[in-house]
Amino acid sequence: MLIFFLSMLETDEDKNKFTLLYEKYRKLMFYIANQILKDDYLSEDAVEQTFVKIIENLDNISDVDCHKTKSYIVIMVRNCAINLYRQRKNHPMVSLDESIELADDWRFEIDEADALTKSIARLPIIYKNILTLKYGFVK
Structure with a gap:
């Protein structure tokens, strides 16, 4: 999946920054999303959607290891998971x-x-x- 996200970026600097973000925060993001959604597949969707938003806002992230970056990513994945939860609640799935x-x-x-x-x-x-x-x- 990382290759897909990297294909969305143009410069090597952005690709390196995103790779570091992906490797550092992917598991944390999945954990947060799964705490809200209680579904592995929807949690993966939330993480992927969040990574797309991170790519769109990559200029807002200056340092990968900064606590502000971690907070920013946690808030983004949490909001994305909540949106998916509301969507699922409003449109229940049928087996x-x-x-x-x-x-x-x-x-x-x-x-x-x-x-x-x-x-x-x-x-x-x-x-x-x-x-x-x-x-x-x-x-």
Whole structure:
């Protein structure tokens, strides 16, 4: 993954600085994100998003070993993890098994709707027209 991030940088100085940041803070960032998200995959996403933000703001970091740098990175990864947590909370994920069950239920409803449409089509024209006008059934 480091190679991907380094490809986003132009100068060797920036690449060296980012490599030092990556090696020094990657595990700490993952730990902080995982404390918030309680999910390894989402924590990795939070860390990766934070590294992209670090690249965008690399000029704001003067010294890799400075306590200000550590605080800056911790705040960034924490905020990113909180944003992912809120996103997951607002848009809960459905497991694959649940999605298959939902799809089966939906397919059953479509079959019912088809049967209803066919039944209405067999009605005398006057009743069919009334139902079509009232409920918007299609032929």
